Amino acid sequence: MQILVLGGDGYxxxxxxxxxxxxxxxxxxxxxxxxxxxxxxxxxxSLVPIATLDERLAAWEQVGGGRIKAYVGxxxxxxxVHKMIADVRPDTIVHYGEQRAAPYSMIDQAHAVYTQTNNxxxxxxxLYAIADVDRDIHLVKLGTMGEYGTPNIDxxxxxxxxxxxxxxDRVLYPKKPGSFxxxxxxxxxxxxxxxxxxxxxRATDLNQGVVYGADTEQTKLDPxxxxxxxxxxVFGTVLNRMVIQAVLGHPLTVYGNGSQTRGLINxxxxxxxxxxxxxxxxxxxxxxxxxxxxxxxxxxxxxETIAREYPGEATIEHVANPRIEQEDHYYNxxxxxxxxxxxxxxxxxxxxxxxxxxxxxxxKDRVDPAAIMPTVRWxxxxxxxxxxxxxxxxxx
Amino acid sequence: MQILVLGGDGYxxxxxxxxxxxxxxxxxxxxxxxxxxxxxxxxxxSLVPIATLDERLAAWEQVGGGRIKAYVGxxxxxxxVHKMIADVRPDTIVHYGEQRAAPYSMIDQAHAVYTQTNNxxxxxxxLYAIADVDRDIHLVKLGTMGEYGTPNIDxxxxxxxxxxxxxxDRVLYPKKPGSFxxxxxxxxxxxxxxxxxxxxxRATDLNQGVVYGADTEQTKLDPxxxxxxxxxxVFGTVLNRMVIQAVLGHPLTVYGNGSQTRGLINxxxxxxxxxxxxxxxxxxxxxxxxxxxxxxxxxxxxxETIAREYPGEATIEHVANPRIEQEDHYYNxxxxxxxxxxxxxxxxxxxxxxxxxxxxxxxKDRVDPAAIMPTVRWxxxxxxxxxxxxxxxxxx
Numbered sequence: 165m166q167i168l169v170l171g172g173d174g175y176x177x178x179x180x181x182x183x184x185x186x187x188x189x190x191x192x193x194x195x196x197x198x199x200x201x202x203x204x205x206x207x208x209x210s211l212v213p214i215a216t217l218d219e220r221l222a223a224w225e226q227v228g229g230g231r232i233k234a235y236v237g238x239x240x241x242x243x244x245v246h247k248m249i250a251d252v253r254p255d256t257i258v259h260y261g262e263q264r265a266a267p268y269s270m271i272d273q274a275h276a277v278y279t280q281t282n283n284x285x286x287x288x289x290x291l292y293a294i295a296d297v298d299r300d301i302h303l304v305k306l307g308t309m310g311e312y313g314t315p316n317i318d319x320x321x322x323x324x325x326x327x328x329x330x331x332x333d334r335v336l337y338p339k340k341p342g343s344f345x346x347x348x349x350x351x352x353x354x355x356x357x358x359x360x361x362x363x364x365x366r367a368t369d370l371n372q373g374v375v376y377g378a379d380t381e382q383t384k385l386d387p388x389x390x391x392x393x394x395x396x397x398v399f400g401t402v403l404n405r406m407v408i409q410a411v412l413g414h415p416l417t418v419y420g421n422g423s424q425t426r427g428l429i430n431x432x433x434x435x436x437x438x439x440x441x442x443x444x445x446x447x448x449x450x451x452x453x454x455x456x457x458x459x460x461x462x463x464x465x466x467x468e469t470i471a472r473e474y475p476g477e478a479t480i481e482h483v484a485n486p487r488i489e490q491e492d493h494y495y496n497x498x499x500x501x502x503x504x505x506x507x508x509x510x511x512x513x514x515x516x517x518x519x520x521x522x523x524x525x526x527x528k529d530r531v532d533p534a535a536i537m538p539t540v541r542w543x544x545x546x547x548x549x550x551x552x553x554x555x556x557x558x559x560x
Numbered sequence: 561m562q563i564l565v566l567g568g569d570g571y572x573x574x575x576x577x578x579x580x581x582x583x584x585x586x587x588x589x590x591x592x593x594x595x596x597x598x599x600x601x602x603x604x605x606s607l608v609p610i611a612t613l614d615e616r617l618a619a620w621e622q623v624g625g626g627r628i629k630a631y632v633g634x635x636x637x638x639x640x641v642h643k644m645i646a647d648v649r650p651d652t653i654v655h656y657g658e659q660r661a662a663p664y665s666m667i668d669q670a671h672a673v674y675t676q677t678n679n680x681x682x683x684x685x686x687l688y689a690i691a692d693v694d695r696d697i698h699l700v701k702l703g704t705m706g707e708y709g710t711p712n713i714d715x716x717x718x719x720x721x722x723x724x725x726x727x728x729d730r731v732l733y734p735k736k737p738g739s740f741x742x743x744x745x746x747x748x749x750x751x752x753x754x755x756x757x758x759x760x761x762r763a764t765d766l767n768q769g770v771v772y773g774a775d776t777e778q779t780k781l782d783p784x785x786x787x788x789x790x791x792x793x794v795f796g797t798v799l800n801r802m803v804i805q806a807v808l809g810h811p812l813t814v815y816g817n818g819s820q821t822r823g824l825i826n827x828x829x830x831x832x833x834x835x836x837x838x839x840x841x842x843x844x845x846x847x848x849x850x851x852x853x854x855x856x857x858x859x860x861x862x863x864e865t866i867a868r869e870y871p872g873e874a875t876i877e878h879v880a881n882p883r884i885e886q887e888d889h890y891y892n893x894x895x896x897x898x899x900x901x902x903x904x905x906x907x908x909x910x911x912x913x914x915x916x917x918x919x920x921x922x923x924k925d926r927v928d929p930a931a932i933m934p935t936v937r938w939x940x941x942x943x944x945x946x947x948x949x950x951x952x953x954x955x956x
Contacts, residue, residue, distance in 0.1 A: 242669050273638050273688040277681050284680070284747070285673050288740075292669040295941040316729035317722060324734070326713060326722055331890070333712035338720070338731035339750065344684075347754060351680070351747040354735065358743060362884045362938050488758045494727070542758050545691040 171260030239286030269345035313340030319497035322453020373427030373457025420485030422464030427457030458509035567656030606788035635682030665741035709736030718849020769823030769853025816881030818860030823853030854905035
């Protein structure tokens with residue numbers, strides 16, 4: 165199968181490209197290196213040192229993984245997108261090519277507008293290019309569980325059967341996202357569903373939970389194949405960040421009372437979910453949604469698990485929640501579709517946490533402790549916020 | 561009350577500004593004249609000749625209407641928006657300042673991207689400026705009934721009480737919009753609801769039906785106060801377009817079998833709805849949605865009504881539907897909130913249609929018959945579509 169991975173230089177895009185290539189698919193990657201640019205802007209770095217895309221691709225060929233072709237360019241450039249897709253003629257496009265951090269989108273007006281424009285326009289360009297080049301191409305698009313928010317009813321996989329005043333319909337599941345980033349994914353979902361309806365495209369929208377983990381079978385083969393590991397208050401996901409706090413002897417910071425519940429997924433399951441969705445494509449005209457996570461945990465439970473497993477001392481500290489989100493809410497989200505396709509979940513375990521402690525221990529001299537704490541508050545707007553990298557200091 | 565009307569030079573924005581000013585409110589208008597630019601691009605003109613904004617404002621002062629201040633600039637320019645809102649310090653912002661034609665958004669990739677970027681970014685900038693300047697400002701935002709699509713259940717006003725697996729919640733009404741334009745309004749609605757949630761803004765989202773009509777009490781006072789009247793296949797709304805076809809002796813063109821049902825509203829009710837919503841603002845933190853139309857009619861019923869009332873011969877012709885939309889669907893949309901606030905609907909009547917025939921008769925020498933037929937097909941994409949004004953010829 166010919167597969168094009170958009171955002172193929174990122175935390176998840178890169179291991180996904182390797183996983184698909186290792187399994188014998190013809191893989192091409194696209195990136196504009198925006199993610200590496202955010203590091204420069206915010207003044208942070210991946211905990212794990214990462215090679216350039218050229219070095220990565222050379223390393224993969226050297227370890228016998230095969231050739232992955234790279235297309236460097238911006239998805240907001242419609243002509244580039246059209247040309248790339250016509251050139252690759254993929255069976256499947258895996259689309260990770262978006263700004264993916266909620267706090268980044270909430271920095272100020274410019275970052276909110278950038279996030280929504282970048283994500284929505286990039287995806288529109290991909291949809292138009294598919295419609296132009298070959299409407300049979302299957303789009304596998306990364307969304308987020310954060311699109312749903314925390315409704316007081318069970319979360320289904322994208323669609324909801326409703327009965328209202330004695331009549332029935334199947335409708336898109338109502339969304340209540342928690343940041344301008346999460347909103348950009350809701351906008352994407354609506355645009356993609358429409359494209360399936362008018363052009364008969366086939367699409368799988370993967371509403372992914374919070375990803376944790378540092379490596380996959382392939383990234384471990386060579387140091388140049390390692391993927392990034394973010395721990396900063398803007399791009400670091402909760403579990404990865406807390407592992408670093410434990411190793412550094414800092415309290416594990418829980419936002420608010422920590423009762424917020426989220427779906428979690430291990431990096432190794434993410435790449436496998438992409439394979440499963442790609443190898444069993446949606447039908448022509450079908451807008452299919454899978455909830456891509458393997459277990460539900462509250463932020464407090466995550467902190468307690470890490471504190472318990474850490475060999476040294478680890479304490480938990482509650483800090484004012486920089487986000488505006490519900491605490492003590494109902495949460496029950498269906499996630500059976502990918503299991504039905506064959507996913508065998510890798511749940512959070514002692515071995516897994518131990519391995520993460522090892523990874524962090526190895527690189528802990530690279531950590532900037534000042535970068536860990538949240539710097540972006542949801543209730544604030546542009547004029548009240550730090551605007552330059554040097555001003556990204558921890559909140560009181 | 562201090563009211564700022566964004567898009568105050570447009571078909572509805574201009575009469576709204578006059579109506580509010582006539583009732584004693586302090587009114588300022590903003591526009592970037594994008595709507596006048598679309599005319600040049602597509603090669604059409606308003607049926608009714610319209611004065612420049614400067615001429616309009618001077619005429620309004622001369623007829624004793626008072627002074628309306630104008631802010632010329634683009635809502636996508638965040639600094640301009642911030643400055644304007646800080647300068648006006650309005651109690652209410654009425655937001656018409658968006659690209660508002662579904663066919664225009666479906667011309668090609670560039671027009672889809674333009675529509676979504678222009679509308680979404682403009683509204684984001686307004687939200688940020690309100691949050692920065694004064695969170696008490698009430699945003700009255702124009703949405704569209706087209707956001708809902710044609711669900712098989714009753715359409716409520718923005719929110720839906722759902723019961724699912726024995727639990728209940730109040731959720732945003734699920735949307736299934738019919739064009740990239742309609743989608744831009746869905747994106748706006750989600751962004752505004754979020755801004756109300758995190759910043760405690762107050763907003764009224766008006767999901768408006770198809771507007772018809774040529775004038776209001778104020779626009780009739782002086783020829784320089786007249787508002788535009790579009791009849792072309794891109795910007796003309798269905799009823800206005802059919803009135804022109806009748807007067808020209810052309811068949812009234814119905815897309816598909818004409819069973820598509822839509823909410824309709826007269827221009828004089830639109831401006832009154834804005835007054836009602838402005839004078840009874842939403843609460844702090846409230847995202848309030850009203851369905852702004854007064855009667856439901858199928859496209860066939862509209863054509864039959866016009867054909868029946870026209871003094872001469874008028875025939876009806878069905879043409880292939882250029883849109884992709886449901887025919888023979890269920891449609892029952894609630895629209896009681898504005899009536900509860902005091903709206904007394906002006907329903908489609910013989911007198912009203914007669915008056916429209918008069919207006920069109922007066923200007924019929926200005927009509928370009930070639931511009932009436934649809935030129936944009938939903939199933940097509942960029943590469944198959946006309947790109948220049950001269951290529952906007954009727955479809956076969």
